[in-house]
Amino acid sequence: MAGAGAVWALGTMSGTSLDGVDAALVLTDGRAIHAFGPTAFRPYGPAERACLRAALGRWPGEAGVEAAAEVVETAHAELLATLAGAEVVGFHGQTLAHDPRGRGTHQAGSGEVLAAVLGLPVVWDFRSADVALGGEGAPLAPFFHHACARRAGLAGPVVFLNLGGVGNVTWVDPALPEPEAPGALLAFDTGPANAPINDLVEARRGLDCDRDGALAAAGRVDEGIVAAVLALPHFRRMPPKSLDRDDFAPALAALAGLGDADAAATATAVAAAAVAAAWEHFPAPPRVTLVTGGGRRNPTLMAMLARRLPCPVMAVEHAGLDGDMLEAQAFAHLAVRVLRGLPTSAPGTTGVAAAVGGGRIARPEPTPAP
Numbered sequence: 001m002a003g004a005g006a007v008w009a010l011g012t013m014s015g016t017s018l019d020g021v022d023a024a025l026v027l028t029d030g031r032a033i034h035a036f037g038p039t040a041f042r043p044y045g046p047a048e049r050a051c052l053r054a055a056l057g058r059w060p061g062e063a064g065v066e067a068a069a070e071v072v073e074t075a076h077a078e079l080l081a082t083l084a085g086a087e088v089v090g091f092h093g094q095t096l097a098h099d100p101r102g103r104g105t106h107q108a109g110s111g112e113v114l115a116a117v118l119g120l121p122v123v124w125d126f127r128s129a130d131v132a133l134g135g136e137g138a139p140l141a142p143f144f145h146h147a148c149a150r151r152a153g154l155a156g157p158v159v160f161l162n163l164g165g166v167g168n169v170t171w172v173d174p175a176l177p178e179p180e181a182p183g184a185l186l187a188f189d190t191g192p193a194n195a196p197i198n199d200l201v202e203a204r205r206g207l208d209c210d211r212d213g214a215l216a217a218a219g220r221v222d223e224g225i226v227a228a229v230l231a232l233p234h235f236r237r238m239p240p241k242s243l244d245r246d247d248f249a250p251a252l253a254a255l256a257g258l259g260d261a262d263a264a265a266t267a268t269a270v271a272a273a274a275v276a277a278a279w280e281h282f283p284a285p286p287r288v289t290l291v292t293g294g295g296r297r298n299p300t301l302m303a304m305l306a307r308r309l310p311c312p313v314m315a316v317e318h319a320g321l322d323g324d325m326l327e328a329q330a331f332a333h334l335a336v337r338v339l340r341g342l343p344t345s346a347p348g349t350t351g352v353a354a355a356v357g358g359g360r361i362a363r364p365e366p367t368p369a370p
Contacts, residue, residue, distance in 0.1 A: 010120075030337040033151045073110060090332045214300075215264040240347075271295070343356055
């Protein structure tokens with residue numbers, strides 16, 4: 001596996017929207033994507049989601065963290081056992097806290113546990129090395145986005161917009177062959193995306209998301225709240241920059257004064273406005289914005305983006321990619337890069353001082369000889 005050939009890698013993602021675990025197989029040599037393989041999804045049940053939610057913002061050793069890690073490890077072990085053929089696993093874990101300028105970054109779940117259960121090498125803890133070297137530790141998918149753009153033959157520049165719990169963008173120039181090359185990538189978190197919408201409808205309606213953006217479509221946007229959010233310091237910071245899931249919770253507390261539909265409409269408008277604010281940072285205007293993550297299935301959010309962005313906006317499926325599995329596929333690709341000593345982040349993606357390879361490798365105990 002240390003050679004240069006392509007291997008089947010199994011990547012996972014458990015995002016800040018807390019919906020469940022994605023898993024996907026990718027045939028990659030760490031540079032180019034040779035093929036996409038089977039995918040699978042395992043939703044978190046209500047009790048599991050409640051356990052994870054209770055641990056958000058907490059650090060190792062604090063109350064609820066051990067229980068959350070057990071939920072993450074169990075869910076991943078169950079799901080990954082259903083996909084055969086992998087030579088290595090890229091395990092992201094569940095982000096509970098992210099404070100790159102303070103305590104660091106914390107993803108629950110142990111790669112050592114999964115390696116023992118699955119009998120495969122597991123690359124994990126992708127973000128800590130980047131943070132330790134002065135980077136934001138996020139986003140990490142940009143190196144994979146670069147590979148995707150080149151595989152799809154896209155004429156650049158293009159933008160990948162991931163609408164998970166938090167929104168993030170990757171500006172890509174696919175004409176440059178290596179993702180760590182200066183000018184190849186610029187990536188950063190835009191602001192809140194699905195997380196406040198999901199939290200709102202769960203608290204008020206007992207739903208896991210605003211299905212098809214229906215509640216938001218029935219409401220009116222409070223532009224005052226949108227403007228107040230956009231006035232926060234995050235939007236004035238130069239990228240790269242990253243966010244914790246609940247960094248905007250104090251500003252979005254104003255939604256409590258609105259009815260259900262108006263609150264959902266306003267939270268959705270905040271997500272779109274935060275993305276539009278990113279445009280001032282791009283080195284050159286993108287030709288297209290390709291949307292991945294759960295937010296692309298929200299017609300109300302997609303319509304708001306189309307009105308605010310100065311280029312075509314479409315789901316990544318238009319480029320032959322899987323918007324549900326792109327982040328899981330990214331960690332499969334990154335796992336192979338880690339095994340081969342290739343960088344996984346660079347100054348343009350996380351603000352780290354120089355291109356750096358993150359991730360730790362957990363290997364299963366060798367089988368005793370008979």
